Amino acid sequence: MSGMVKEDLPSTNLPSTMQAWVVREERHGDPLDAMKLETVPVPRPGVGEVIIKVKAAGINYNHLWACWGRPLPVSSLHDDPVHIGGSDVSGIVAAVGEGVDLWQVGDEVITHPNQSCGQCAACNGYEPLSCRQQKAWGFETSGGSFAEYAKVQAQQLIHKPDNLNWAEASCYGLKLFTAYRMLMVNCDIQPNDRVLIWGASGGLGSYAIQLCKMISAIPICVISSPAKEQYCRSLGAELFIDRNEYPRLYPNEQDSGAPNKDMRRFRRKVRELTGGYDPDIVFEHVGAVTFPTSVFVARRQGKIVICGATTGYQLSFDARYLWMHQKQIIGSHGCNLHNAQRANFLVESGAIKPTLTQVYDFNDAALAHDHLAHSTDFTGSLAITVD
Numbered sequence: 226m227s228g229m230v231k232e233d234l235p236s237t238n239l240p241s242t243m244q245a246w247v248v249r250e251e252r253h254g255d256p257l258d259a260m261k262l263e264t265v266p267v268p269r270p271g272v273g274e275v276i277i278k279v280k281a282a283g284i285n286y287n288h289l290w291a292c293w294g295r296p297l298p299v300s301s302l303h304d305d306p307v308h309i310g311g312s313d314v315s316g317i318v319a320a321v322g323e324g325v326d327l328w329q330v331g332d333e334v335i336t337h338p339n340q341s342c343g344q345c346a347a348c349n350g351y352e353p354l355s356c357r358q359q360k361a362w363g364f365e366t367s368g369g370s371f372a373e374y375a376k377v378q379a380q381q382l383i384h385k386p387d388n389l390n391w392a393e394a395s396c397y398g399l400k401l402f403t404a405y406r407m408l409m410v411n412c413d414i415q416p417n418d419r420v421l422i423w424g425a426s427g428g429l430g431s432y433a434i435q436l437c438k439m440i441s442a443i444p445i446c447v448i449s450s451p452a453k454e455q456y457c458r459s460l461g462a463e464l465f466i467d468r469n470e471y472p473r474l475y476p477n478e479q480d481s482g483a484p485n486k487d488m489r490r491f492r493r494k495v496r497e498l499t500g501g502y503d504p505d506i507v508f509e510h511v512g513a514v515t516f517p518t519s520v521f522v523a524r525r526q527g528k529i530v531i532c533g534a535t536t537g538y539q540l541s542f543d544a545r546y547l548w549m550h551q552k553q554i555i556g557s558h559g560c561n562l563h564n565a566q567r568a569n570f571l572v573e574s575g576a577i578k579p580t581l582t583q584v585y586d587f588n589d590a591a592l593a594h595d596h597l598a599h600s601t602d603f604t605g606s607l608a609i610t611v612d
């Protein structure tokens with residue numbers, strides 16, 4: 226696609242200012258308070274960088290952390306005076322910096338969110354996610370996609386699948402690529418593996434279900450409403466646990482960390498659904514309130530793979546179930562370009578579908594984040610159209 230001139234080719238003469246959704250430290254709080262539309266300078270590309278004319282931006286949970294200023298205020302994430310978030314984008318290359326050879330103005334692109342220095346040993350032959358300068362673009366950096374123009378490293382670019390519209394193309398990158406790395410790369414998931422998926426109807430979960438179905442593994446979906454169950458069914462899932470029936474999935478204080486009644490009932494339910502099997506893999510991102518159960522229910526020598534901690538990052542578990550049953554806890558973060566490209570081929574081939582459930586207008590970006598933060602019926606992924 227490089228070199229092709231596509232529809233509405235933007236000028237290489239970038240305008241001087243643009244509209245962007247900005248978060249500032251002094252107004253940290255819920256998205257409706259924290260996010261304000263401001264006029265800011267259009268970024269210029271440095272060496273190895275690309276400016277994208279944004280067509281649509283995918284919404285991720287990380288921008289809620291930025292709005293709330295948790296665990297860190299945006300001022301401590303990077304040196305930019307303002308924080309423009311947004312870690313997923315679809316758009317058109319509008320300008321390229323020195324040293325960018327593989328991409329040209331006019332290319333239709335999406336991105337993966339991992340930025341790294343490109344020069345160290347980790348970036349060259351080992352694993353860019355281990356680079357000491359590794360950052361999540363649009364969260365640990367500014368210049369994200371909630372703006373008319375976004376600045377990325379050229380190594381973040383991936384061709385936009387032709388079979389998707391702009392909003393669909395913007396909605397899945399960070400979530401699918403992270404789920405892909407968790408299951409396919411870090412857990413080496415196999416056909417018939419039983420995979421317990423927390424938050425199965427959400428951003429990560431909806432792609433974890435599809436990856437399981439794609440390779441004939443068996444998703445066991447944790448949900449919290451009939452509507453969420455219905456949504457997971459539409460993705461091919463058949464086994465469900467309603468977490469409302471297990472109000473406390475972490476130990477009672479008086480039990481010295483040992484599994485409590487709800488945790489044991491939860492494990493019985495998993496076994497009932499699977500014909501007696503414990504999960505080969507537990508897909509974790511909820512954190513404090515589920516992690517003790519994740520370690521408890523994984524099968525002997527099974528894997529608990531974790532990429533986040535929505536309910537708190539101080540995790541506890543009964544370590545006897547870890548060492549005596551030889552389980553593994555695996556940390557996983559984002560993806561590298563190779564992971565992202567492999568996962569994107571699955572979208573191009575139609576094996577994985579974007580789970581876009583609602584599209585907002587650019588002017589409603591704060592409202593969209595409010596939906597993600599507070600809606601009890603949220604499923605799939607959200608995007609905003611920016612053009």
Ligand SMILES: NC(=O)c1ccc[n+]([C@@H]2O[C@H](COP(=O)([O-])OP(=O)(O)OC[C@H]3O[C@@H](n4cnc5c(N)ncnc54)[C@H](OP(=O)(O)O)[C@@H]3O)[C@@H](O)[C@H]2O)c1
Pocket residue numbers: 285286287399400403423424425426427428429430447448449450453468510511514515532533534535536557558559560597605
């Ligand atoms: N490290 C990385 O690379 C990376 C990448 C992507 C995301 N993340 C992190 O992963 C987390 C999830 O992201 P997402 O995009 O999937 O978010 P999401 O779309 O909001 O989904 C989160 C799911 O978590 C479940 N949940 C929330 N509170 C819960 C509780 N108390 N107990 C059990 N389940 C609960 C909800 O499911 P139910 O209410 O239906 O049970 C919800 O569907 C976030 O913290 C995000 O920052 C990290």
